[in-house]
Amino acid sequence: MGTGALGVSMLPFWLNWLRHNYPDVTVRVALTRGATRLVSPQAVAAMTRTPVFFDEWTEEPAPVAPHVELAEWADAIVVQAATVHFLSRLALGLTDTPLLLALQLTAAPVGIAPSLPPGAERSPTIATHLSTLDADPRFELARPTAAHSAATGGPDGETADLPTVLSLLSTRLGVAPQAELDFGTGFQRTRVHPDGDSAFRWLRTAGPQRPEPLTPVPAQVAALLPTDTPAEFATPEFIHSGHSYRASGRSSAADWLFREHPNVPALIGSALHAVGRSLRVLHDSPGAVSATAPGPARLLRWLDGDSELRTRAAAVWGTQRLDTVRYWCSWAARPGTLIHGGVSLASIVPPLTAGRVGLFSGPELATGPAELDLGWLLGELLELREQERLGVLAGVPHDCRRLAEAFLRGYGPDFDAAATCRAAVLRFLTHLHDHAVYVGVNDQLPRYLTLAADLIDEEGKRALG
Structure with missing residues (x-):
């Protein structure tokens, strides 16, 4: 009523x-x-x-x-x-x-x-x-x-x-207030369940194919994250060999993106704007860690390996493109500022009502170029746009370009656009690898490899287009 x-x-x-x-x-x-x-x-x-x-x-x-x-x-x-x-x-x-x-x-x-x-x-x-x-x-x-x-x-x-x-x-x-969510891939599993009034507990554990176990986030590392930000840099407790986060929402921005409702663009756009503003504060913060972002490092190990997937990629991309991507991976490991290291739609949790946007943080905290954080999220939005264009995805109900604009408006104008676009390509390639290895190869792989070659050639410019 x-x-x-x-x-x-x-x-x-x-x-x-x-x-x-x-x-x-x-x-x-x-x-x-x-x-x-x-x-x-x-x-x-x-x-x-x-x-x-x-x-x-x-x-x-x-x-x-x-x-x-x-x-x-x-x-x-x-x-x-x-x-x-x-x-x-x-x-x-x-x-x-x-x-x-x-x-x-x-x-x-x-x-x-x-x-x-x-x-x-x-x-x-x-x-x-x-x-x-x-x-x-x-x-x-x-x-x-x-x-x-x-x-x-x-x-x-x-x-x-x-x-x-x-x-x-x-x-x-005589029923549970909400069903527990349980989903994931061979790389990572996630379980979500209610935790008190209007809060939810997210437990992320290693998937069966993950090459290394999850480890606790040291307190001194978590202490480097700013606290007075529009989005909360939520750090995990280490429980059941996994990372346990508390958030004000039950669904990530990745989940909301596929829901057809007129309020969703404002919900996600506001969340991404808050994340952009918060990343600016993080990138301007003092402090550093010895780690580098894990995504580009994982991509580089794959490029230097001899797997069947790498062989198929090399046949489409050629030596010059492989060398270009290796160089971009080495750029991602250069000294820089404190970065989140793995911003994604799945790590952003809009609140259901009251409360701040949650940005799951800590395990991937690194030192590197600030543009890597920007490109990592823009690369995900770019991939969704390209999947829709190619007909691989049935259709994203909401405009990913506008969501990218909301994110960048929150961050502000002072960043290297070319470096951000290259970082977006790194994210696209890393997800291509992760999906093939931890979810499975499907008949769309040749189209993805061809698209990846185009993105490498144009240095990811369409990420900001």
Whole structure:
């Protein structure tokens, strides 16, 4: 159920999230008249693929009274978000609309996320109504979390998000609040599970084909990362022979990129802008480590080896291109500034609601050219664009060029564009190798090798094009 609180404008976003995380759940949405001023019923209906119920009595004849049908149909009800007006009427037992009457009649547990305006905590009347609902065993109240108010900009609190409300209902329903995610390749495995209110634990472990085990990130290395940045340089604990991160989101930017929702470009663009700004701070920070970025080093070992994949690449690229890439790899290992060493869409976690963007950091922290960090992320976006152009990928729903622009706007203008483009090619080639070795060779490999030759020849200029 949605009421006339500002948070209801995010309802299509949360319905999309619900569809991806709970695909077997049937969802119906009811909106009050106030809610329809803030969210499009058409967008809600498109997300749920069911008609929207409007909270008003009608003259239309119905075989079953609407409040009875709603009360009996639902296994659980969420009011996201609830205005003070709606909360007060519910606490007083008023039943002058179908939704209020259904909430009084239903046997289903009801989770409520109050949307409280600044100063609400000073009202004895509002406090009484909240206490009444808190004491009612039918209702689970998810209190607002600490955050900046949209109205005042001050720390007045933010309406609890949908995962928080569902976690409160999970015990009543006898189900886990969220399924654990488990995915990966022969190089790395990732598991994601809830960790308290609105937070998630990401455990990354070595895949079965990874040539070396993961190791702890030394405290003195983690201490080199700046803390007062738009994106958080999240460093891991070493648990179960893996790296365990805590983040405010359950999905990485790589995952969000393939979700068709109008809010996703703004979500990812904002996250990449924050990462760009944060990398600028990192690159301007004092300190250094002895390590060099692992990606180019892994690529160089492959180029100097004698694997079948290397033989096939050499047949397409020729000696001159191989020497060019070797030179670029040696450039990536030159002394420079403190760099992240492996920025990727999979290492960037936008928050679901409140909180900073998470940038998983530490294991690949290195000293090298700042442009390597920039090119590493731009190379990933370039690869997605090229996959779509070649028809290898069914289609990325969002404009990767604009996302690259958002990232660079965050970083600022002072960087070597040519070096950044060459770094983008290194990232493309490294992923070509990693995918073939740790996922498997497919029939698209010849096209990738030809594309790689073109990128080497043009020195990756299309990464900024």
